[in-house]
Amino acid sequence: MTATTLSDPFSLLAAVIETAERAQALADAAMSAGQTKDALRAGDSVVKAAMAIWTRLGVEREDILRQVENTKDIAAALGRVIRDHPHLAEPLAEALETRERGDLAHEIRETAAAALASIEGNKS
Incomplete structure (x- = not known):
């Protein structure tokens, strides 16, 4: 993330969404490979990213x-x-x-x- 991204709320939100999508893909891949701990860790990242989005949107x-x-x-x-x-x-x-x-x-x-x-x- 660049300084511009941090100061622009729309760019920040897009970056958080992208991070959540990548974490979800990792969680899915880990679960498919039977790596439950890794899937849970990646899933936790998805939740944290979602919470950041929801907080930013005032939910x-x-x-x-x-x-x-x-x-x-x-x-x-x-x-x-x-x-x-x-x-x-x-x-x-x-x-x-x-x-x-x-x-x-x-x-x-x-x-x-x-x-x-x-x-x-x-x-x-």
Whole structure:
């Protein structure tokens, strides 16, 4: 980062976003390679960069925490829906793939397959 970058808020914000994107790519690569500690460290850098962006934009910590809790609640509810109604998994998985989240689509499909196996096992 140059002195110009530090004095220009838009350049600073762009640099922080770029850093977060690089850290996310490192986290993804580390996770794919089974290097959990490295993935967690890189993920921590992503969080720190995001916090810097949010702070710069005036987003309050409480707003962030509320959004994280909302996201957790939605994820838990979706998991339950998929376990209870596995036939709903495929449209959700396809929607995730259009958002380039094949990793989550795969998890949704695995959850649905396990639920179907359990349902079939209970019928026997």
